[in-house]
Amino acid sequence: MNHCDLCMPPNLVLPFERDDLFTGRCILVTGPVIVGAGPSGLAVGAGLKQQGVPFVILEKANCIASLWQNRTYDRLNLHLPKQFCELPYIPFPDNFPEYPSKHQFIDYLESYTKHFEIDPRFNESVQSAKYDETCGLWRVKTITTNSNSTTEYICRWLVVASGENAEKIVPEFEGLHEFSGNVMHACDYKSGEEFRGKRVLVVGCGNSGMEVSLDLWHHDAVPTMVVRSSVHVLPREILGKSTFQLAVSMMKSMPLWLVDKILLAAARLLLGNIEKYGLKRPSMGPLQLKNTQGKTPVLDIGTLSKIKSGDIKIVPGIKKFLQVGVELVNGEILEVDSVIMATGYCSNVPSWLKESEFFTREGFPRSPFPNGWKGKGGLYAVGFTRRGLSGASIDAIKVAQDIGKIWNQETKHKSHSVGVACHKRCKP
Numbered sequence: 001m002n003h004c005d006l007c008m009p010p011n012l013v014l015p016f017e018r019d020d021l022f023t024g025r026c027i028l029v030t031g032p033v034i035v036g037a038g039p040s041g042l043a044v045g046a047g048l049k050q051q052g053v054p055f056v057i058l059e060k061a062n063c064i065a066s067l068w069q070n071r072t073y074d075r076l077n078l079h080l081p082k083q084f085c086e087l088p089y090i091p092f093p094d095n096f097p098e099y100p101s102k103h104q105f106i107d108y109l110e111s112y113t114k115h116f117e118i119d120p121r122f123n124e125s126v127q128s129a130k131y132d133e134t135c136g137l138w139r140v141k142t143i144t145t146n147s148n149s150t151t152e153y154i155c156r157w158l159v160v161a162s163g164e165n166a167e168k169i170v171p172e173f174e175g176l177h178e179f180s181g182n183v184m185h186a187c188d189y190k191s192g193e194e195f196r197g198k199r200v201l202v203v204g205c206g207n208s209g210m211e212v213s214l215d216l217w218h219h220d221a222v223p224t225m226v227v228r229s230s231v232h233v234l235p236r237e238i239l240g241k242s243t244f245q246l247a248v249s250m251m252k253s254m255p256l257w258l259v260d261k262i263l264l265a266a267a268r269l270l271l272g273n274i275e276k277y278g279l280k281r282p283s284m285g286p287l288q289l290k291n292t293q294g295k296t297p298v299l300d301i302g303t304l305s306k307i308k309s310g311d312i313k314i315v316p317g318i319k320k321f322l323q324v325g326v327e328l329v330n331g332e333i334l335e336v337d338s339v340i341m342a343t344g345y346c347s348n349v350p351s352w353l354k355e356s357e358f359f360t361r362e363g364f365p366r367s368p369f370p371n372g373w374k375g376k377g378g379l380y381a382v383g384f385t386r387r388g389l390s391g392a393s394i395d396a397i398k399v400a401q402d403i404g405k406i407w408n409q410e411t412k413h414k415s416h417s418v419g420v421a422c423h424k425r426c427k428p
């Protein structure tokens, strides 16, 4: 373990004031504390290991990459080509297909973790993290999810890697409590198997809503998808080349608006006019919308053809829920057996990080990419760029290098202690 436990001896002079109300263990971490053992946290850990910097990763779930292992459906594949989804330092195995399955991706992350000998502390949920001005250290409080014991970690650097998709969003709907069928969020949907023969309402038309609807259709369920506003659907490939890859290449020599125009022209050519199926396009282009509002365009993996054939129906927004189904905004009544809320996710940073300068109230860094990775007082963020795994990797490399540089400069002259800040007294 990269820490010295400060619970004892009791006469030790602490470099900060103990919180009298806090009765749990206190652990002084030599090096950074990383919140989250998803791809972002693991990538930072790998970079730190390479430079010999000790660290602690706190993970509230019981495994690495819990989003991928516990909160995604069985048949999920990455929707960006593999070269955009690798973590730093270790490429995917040569035999991986262009769009690896989630199982392949998880296997890769498991061996990545093993290779770098990363050892997260599982079942530890960060409840609060606060910068103690008086001693220049972060105080990170956790609760162990299976035993309810509390721990305070004291560290000089705090790396926030809890993810853009930390919590599910379940909107409130009038009458939802009266609905007699089963309601679940897309993060709990595993397969259409249990919905065979059932009428299922999928609320939301992002990549989750589109893919869940298709999976339901594959399992002989009867899906209907709610599209309350607008959505950009793009073909996953254009003339055999990944649309995402084409967009990245074009961005090197063209302005974003022009790339958007080209993508939309290609989508129109290949997909036709999709508005007549109820899929209205936003007025802003797909990349501009992703950059400004974080709304990811749908990369179609086959749902659109089922919408065109009428196998997946599209309906407008929900007015209210009824016992047997929903009333839509157009007055139509739709009877359904089950509802899947594919209504998205949010960051949970505001619920635990006691800081408002670097992070917004929505739990994202204020400075847009590429400047949102470093705050003040040893605070870092990884994986909040709205650029998927490739954005997370770019952040992770920078964060690990930044911390590694300071660590190595200081440890040239000093023994491996917590660093200078540790020797300061908080208050007399």
Ligand SMILES: Cc1cc2nc3c(=O)[nH]c(=O)nc-3n(C[C@H](O)[C@H](O)[C@H](O)COP(=O)(O)OP(=O)(O)OC[C@H]3O[C@@H](n4cnc5c(N)ncnc54)[C@H](O)[C@@H]3O)c2cc1C
Binding pocket: 035, 036, 037, 038, 039, 040, 041, 058, 059, 060, 061, 064, 065, 066, 067, 068, 072, 077, 078, 079, 080, 084, 085, 124, 125, 126, 127, 161, 162, 163, 164, 165, 166, 348, 352, 382, 383, 384, 387, 388, 389, 390, 392
């Ligand atoms: C269904 C789905 C498919 C996706 N597919 C792709 C894709 O193909 N390509 C792509 O580039 N991107 C994709 N993404 C985007 C996705 O966000 C990234 O792939 C990736 O998972 C981000 O990694 P992360 O480590 O930043 O966040 P996460 O994977 O969410 O990991 C964060 C970790 O932090 C933990 N955590 C959160 N809060 C706390 C706390 N308070 N205390 C302790 N631990 C905490 C969580 O349990 C979690 O394990 C997809 C997203 C979803 C939802």
Ligand SMILES: NC(=O)C1=CN([C@@H]2O[C@H](COP(=O)(O)OP(=O)(O)OC[C@H]3O[C@@H](n4cnc5c(N)ncnc54)[C@H](OP(=O)(O)O)[C@@H]3O)[C@@H](O)[C@H]2O)C=CC1
Binding pocket: 076, 077, 078, 079, 080, 165, 171, 186, 203, 204, 205, 206, 207, 208, 209, 211, 226, 228, 229, 230, 295, 296, 317, 318, 342, 343, 344, 345
């Ligand atoms: N294969 C893959 O790699 C996959 C990747 N993903 C990724 O995961 C992330 C999350 O995607 P996703 O889960 O689809 O979330 P999104 O945030 O992308 O989409 C949420 C959807 O729910 C709709 N919605 C929200 N509230 C309501 C409401 N009250 N009534 C009706 N509709 C509502 C939104 O509509 P509106 O726009 O009107 O707000 C939107 O269509 C994305 O980055 C996505 O790319 C997801 C699935 C598969």
Ligand SMILES: O=C(O)C(=O)Cc1c[nH]c2ccccc12
Binding pocket: 079, 080, 244, 290, 296, 297, 299, 386, 387, 388, 389
């Ligand atoms: O899958 C996601 O949510 C991602 O964030 C990946 C991604 C980053 N930029 C994009 C632009 C178009 C489609 C997917 C992505």
